[in-house]
Amino acid sequence: MGATISVQYRPVAGARSDSSAESRHVNSPTREVDLDWRSVAWVLVAFVALLAVTALIRGAPRALAVLAVGTLLALAIDPLVGRLTRRMGGHRALGVGAVMLGLLIAFVVAGALLIPRAIDQGRDLSGETDRVVGQIEELPVIGDDLARAGTADAVRRAIESIPDRLEGEDTPLIGAAQTLADGLLVGLFTLLITVSLLLDGERLLRGARRVVPVRVRPQADRLGRLAYVTFGKYVAGSLLVAGIAGLAVLAVGMVLRVPLTPLLAIWVALFDLVPQIGGAAGGIPFVLLGFSKSATTGVICAVFFILYLQFENHILSPMVVGRSVKLSPPATMTAALIGVSAGGVVGALLAVPVVAAAKAAYIELRPGNPDETEGGG
Incomplete structure (x- = not known):
């Protein structure tokens, strides 16, 4: 017989005065209930499973989106992987690795060439915007209306207030950092799904095909x-x-x-x-x-x-x-x-x-x- 956990309690019949309640509490019998530790463990497991299912349901749309994007990327890359695999002697892992390495090199080169230029242009954006506002107010037909509405002053004040907004307690930089981290995590999971499907997709299809009844397999194929x-x-x-x-x-x-x-x-x-x-x-x-x-x-x-x-x-x-x-x-x-x-x-x-x-x-x-x-x- 397994170990048990004893729980003691005294039944309370109802509300009484303080003195009578205290006397009944002293004189009332104590009851013991034995709980098998396995029952307690199953309750804890069920509680943890309920929390996991709740989190899964709440995150299902995002998880399904990542799965869908990863599947689409795998379908798009698979023909190229197939060609490289045939040239590499039938080793599919080598074909997948070659494609992923090529994509990584392309992204690194593009980032090295484009990101510094984007940063430099972003630094000059405020000055360019301030200068162009004056040009817009000189446009025919609508230029006078923009000038009377004080468009230039409004844009200048908005640009000057950007540093104050970034230095506040609820700084957008924190939100931007969190968004970037979430994006990197989602991208990593999408990449893992893509690579997994490229490596084991054929095996999964063979397993799914065995489940299909024999009489309808030709149509399913x-x-x-x-x-x-x-x-x-x-x-x-x-x-x-x-x-x-x-x-x-x-x-x-x-x-x-x-x-x-x-x-x-x-x-x-x-x-x-x-x-x-x-x-x-x-x-x-x-x-x-x-x-x-x-x-x-x-x-x-x-x-x-x-x-x-x-x-x-x-x-x-x-x-x-x-x-x-x-x-x-x-x-x-x-x-x-x-x-x-x-x-x-x-x-x-x-x-x-x-x-x-x-x-x-x-x-x-x-x-x-x-x-x-x-x-x-």
Whole structure:
């Protein structure tokens, strides 16, 4: 018999006067209850499990977002890993390591070239803004209205108050540091998920395939290949288009000397991953900071970005991404809006390839499909 824990207590019938309650307390019998230590341990384990489940539910949206992004990156990188693996004698770990090393070198080189320039431009931003405000007040039509509204003085006071805000108790630098730390942690987990899927993805698929009933395995294999091809091509094409957008903004911003051009290029590339609506949203800071250089620079930035969006939406994206998703622009826009409403940026990234994969699966499985007819014959 296992060890027990004895707990003593005296039953209390109800409220009494102080003297009577004290006498009853002295005369009342003491009862003992024996608790098995294993019961106490199970209660503690259940309590800890409840806390863990609660934390998991609260953090589920973020965890699912990290898992989704890591999966999409793995699907995009997998074809390159496959080619390198075949050239390296079939050692997949070497192929994954080579790809990750190449990406690391690219990020380090880009950071070394762009970050110092962004810091220097950030230091000069306040002086440039103060100078350009005077130019804006000299613009035709609206310049006099801006001057009467005291726009220059308001902007100067806002710039001068920035050091005081940073020195306060609730300094934004602390929030920025926390945000940076959270971003690095999320990026690390995303990278781990990507590497894990690249290394063990095939093993996971084989395990999942064994669970599928034998009679439907051929259809499951076809649907799996369709989803893999659709997601992989879409993500790889989207990354290529986003990279071109970032490079275009980087080149034009460097030529026009727009402040914080390297950061703007990264911003545009990230937002360009959101279908249809992301490009326009990402270009707004680029145009605004162009105006901080001069009114002419701002107008040039606006014209350039509008023209680039037309080129991307009507030529580049249909040529690179359109072949993989095979969706009409209204369908793509609707899927992107629903994805943004449901899951933010990650939802928008997932919505379009999910709809495209569903369409491909429907075409593949519908009656009268040529491939199915040939297979049945």
